[in-house]
Amino acid sequence: MTDRTPDADGDGGTDEAPWRRGVHRPAAAEYDVIVVGAGPVGENAAGSARAAGLSVAVVEGDLVGGSCSYWACMPSKALLRPVLALAAAEDVAGAREAVSGPLAAEAVLERRDAFASHWQDGPQVDWVLGVGADLIRGHGRLDGPRRVVVHPPEGPVRELTARRAVVVAVGSAPRLPDVPGLATARPWTNREATASKEIPERLAVVGGGAVAVEMARAWQALGSAVTMFVRGERLLGSMEPFAGELVAEGLAAAGVEIRTGVQVSEVRRPSPGATVTLVLAGLGESEADEVLFATGRRPRTGDLGLETVGLEPGGWLETDGSGLVTGVDGDWLYAVGDTTGRALLTHQGKYQARIAGAAIAARARHEPLDTAPWGAHTATADAAAVPQVVFGEPEVASVGLTLAEAERRGHRVRAVDHDLGAVAGAALHADHFRGHARIVADLDRKVLLGATFVGPDVAELLHAATVAVAGEVPLDRLWHAVPVFPAMSEVWLRLLEEYRRGR
Structure with a gap:
């Protein structure tokens, strides 16, 4: 369910772990919820459903833990962290003189391998089993309403039925252009x-x-x-x-x-x-x-059996805020994560999975859904407050709308900019700090619609901005959120000073 660090010896688990013996508990024929896809998004959907007391089967044809764990978020950041750490040291006098030589490439790759658990999914399997879900290995396909057939690597095909919901969390794949050769x-x-x-x-x-x-x-x-x-x-x-x-x-x-x-x-x-x-x-x-x-990316829905429930295969699955797939009779088919095309980020997919899990549980209890903006059963942040970080050099951290997007949506807005390198905390952080900060203010509602920071280690500034955007905190109230000195977060004071001067 969560991104994890590897075990000490890097082999993905102990010799006694159930996954090593190939035992994932005997599969039943019927469950409350069937989750197709066991990446972080599918794991969150399974965890939410189990926490509500529903029986869950998780179907996965690849490594449990998904792309984020083995070929995206974790290994990519493991490759980048030594790069950025070395660059940070070289940009601070005193530390600079202590640094000699380039990166130790072999050590970087070994650390990357460890964070990918050497492409063994034992700890992730243990987590799925630990929450009380059944794990079924194989390629899962829809076979009509509430039915999933699983084609395992070997052995007979399994036929499963969902009493409450099927959750599609199969993610996305690289999209390659149509280029000759x-x-x-x-x-x-x-x-x-x-x-x-x-x-x-x-x-x-x-x-x-x-x-x-x-x-x-x-x-x-x-x-x-x-x-x-x-x-x-x-x-x-x-x-x-x-x-x-x-x-x-x-x-x-x-x-x-x-x-x-x-x-x-x-x-x-x-x-x-x-x-x-x-x-x-x-x-x-x-x-x-x-x-x-x-x-770019494409949805992995070409061989999902969508045609058996009246949907065109191969495209993004359109959903409402609760994750319920539109165009399908009944309230049983959900999609979360990259499959929906709403926000192709692991943390956003996990958020959608939590929302969908809550909606499935509410419907199972015959309770009304709270689908008002920012309600418990609607993924409002997908449109209003998506945070993302590009871990480059420098880092880019943003949430919500850019100035151009806010204007396209018809908001009356103003962008407020500040040289992040001029903040005392940034100058202390690095001798040659270069960066920039922008907030996008809604002039009618007097709240933030977006924020972007560029510079070394600005990812740590992002959650404050995410809280401000998602919470629709009035800008006049943000004025009373006093940033510490000397830290990069003082940029908030400078941005708000400029906003107040121009209002």
Whole structure:
């Protein structure tokens, strides 16, 4: 249910753990709730349902713990943390002089492997069993209303029925563009980028979003010569423009080459292990030893049996605020996490799962649902207060709406900006601190709609902003939330001073 650290010996569990013996409790034929997908989102859905006293089966065809545990959140941040720690030390006099040499790449990769539990899912299996859910290994598909068939790696197909709900939590997969030659070129996706045992001499990164930014910085620090090919004109296109600009400056200073306005029109790789050639539309060719395509995500719903309940396979599952899938008769089919396309972030999917679990329990008890904004049974934050961090150099932390998005939605707003590096706490934090902060104020309701921070370690500023946005705290009340001195959080005082001067 929660992101976890590995056990001491890194083997994923003890020899006595049930998963080692292949025992996950005999599966019944009928449960209150069937959860398809055992990543962090599915685990949260299962945990919420069990906490309400409902019987639960969890179906998983891959490692229990999902992409976040093995090929995304945890291993990517394990790769990045040594990079950022070294950079932080080099930017503080006294510490700078004590640092010598580059990263110890082998140690970084070993630490990454440990945080991925060496791709063994024993602790996660133990958690599922520990909350009282049954774990059923295999590929799960819908087979009509309230029915799930499970095709295990071996043995007979299992047929399950849900008395209350089926929860789809199968996540998303990398979306690769339709580029000639790409299918046979064996490109890296986030899976290979977070799990590779080898450091390529030259790495091409196609894309300009969070995965592209984070992996470009990590592999550059580990020794790769990294070139980014970005179709748009800036990095992190969905965030405030200054975020992409500062991140591009940071990557360039670290040695990453960034080429914007570039479209890859063909990929050539004559054989596995051979050099990869990228054909750039109108701009010649570029060669690399590996190429990472970080070009978005797609729902993993193509082989989920959606056609058996009247839905088109392969697309995002549209839901209401409680997670109930629209377009299906009855109140039994739920979807949470990346599958919905609402907010493709692990923490947001876990939030949706908690909301859906509460809604399933309320419906099981025949209780009315509280679906008003910010009610117990509606995922309001998906539209109003989504927090996210890009762990690059510098970090980008944001929540809620950007200025452009707020204006598109018709709000009367004002952006208030401040140089984060001018705050005393930031100057103490790093000798050459560069950063920026922005809040987006709703001029009619006098509350915050969004906030963005860019700079070293700004992720730690984000939750205060998330509370302010989700809580719709009046700006005049925020004025009384006194930041400590000297800390980076003093930027809140500077932002609010500027807001009050201009109102």
